Amino acid sequence: METSEISNRDSLYDCYGDANERAAKKQMDKLDKHSRHFISLSPFFVLSTSSSSLGTDASPRGDAPGFVKVIDDHTLLVPDRKGNNRVDSMKNIVENPNVGMLFLLPGVNETLRINGKARVTTDKAILEPMSVRGKCPKTGLVVEVKEVFMHCAKALMRSHLWDSERHIDRSEFPTLGEIFVDQIADVESAEEADKAIQEAYVINLY
Numbered sequence: 637m638e639t640s641e642i643s644n645r646d647s648l649y650d651c652y653g654d655a656n657e658r659a660a661k662k663q664m665d666k667l668d669k670h671s672r673h674f675i676s677l678s679p680f681f682v683l684s685t686s687s688s689s690l691g692t693d694a695s696p697r698g699d700a701p702g703f704v705k706v707i708d709d710h711t712l713l714v715p716d717r718k719g720n721n722r723v724d725s726m727k728n729i730v731e732n733p734n735v736g737m738l739f740l741l742p743g744v745n746e747t748l749r750i751n752g753k754a755r756v757t758t759d760k761a762i763l764e765p766m767s768v769r770g771k772c773p774k775t776g777l778v779v780e781v782k783e784v785f786m787h788c789a790k791a792l793m794r795s796h797l798w799d800s801e802r803h804i805d806r807s808e809f810p811t812l813g814e815i816f817v818d819q820i821a822d823v824e825s826a827e828e829a830d831k832a833i834q835e836a837y838v839i840n841l842y
Contacts, residue, residue: 666709676702684736685728715766715773745789752782
């Protein structure tokens with residue numbers, strides 16, 4: 637019986653053929669002036685991590701534009717702002733340092749992809765300058781850059797991500813409190829849950 641699944645690289649190459657020559661050549665092993673500029677303007681990226689015991693994770697990271705600091709051509713520093721203390725990404729990184737980063741820039745359809753190795757630091761000397769509202773991040777990620785390349789605009793063009801005319805009315809999707817009522821056994825009131833969530837956004841943003 638023929639299978640409809642692809643389970644090895646040769647089958648992938650048979651299916652897709654060779655990579656576009658320009659796409660194959662665009663990968664760099666260090667940050668250049670354009671990737672540095674993109675990072676300096678970006679307020680958001682997605683961090684991808686994995687480990688053999690905990691599985692895989694993709695975590696959104698956002699702050700003021702340029703919150704990820706370029707230390708040199710091969711090193712980035714990412715502050716870890718206050719969250720819910722699940723530390724999913726951190727748990728993976730201490731077991732497996734390999735990470736992927738996808739940077740977005742509002743209004744720009746191209747994205748920036750960076751792959752490398754990360755470590756968790758508590759070094760106050762490098763974290764204190766990243767303080768916001770007088771609050772120093774408990775930890776940060778020091779990322780050793782291994783691969784850097786721009787990703788073409790097709791995905792964001794197809795999704796119309798930045799087109800405000802395509803944004804849904806917020807009332808079309810339930811609030812987080814309403815979702816928690818359905819998903820978490822001891823949450824009884826969506827109103828109270830939403831109130832607590834909004835208060836946390838104000839108090840615990842940094």
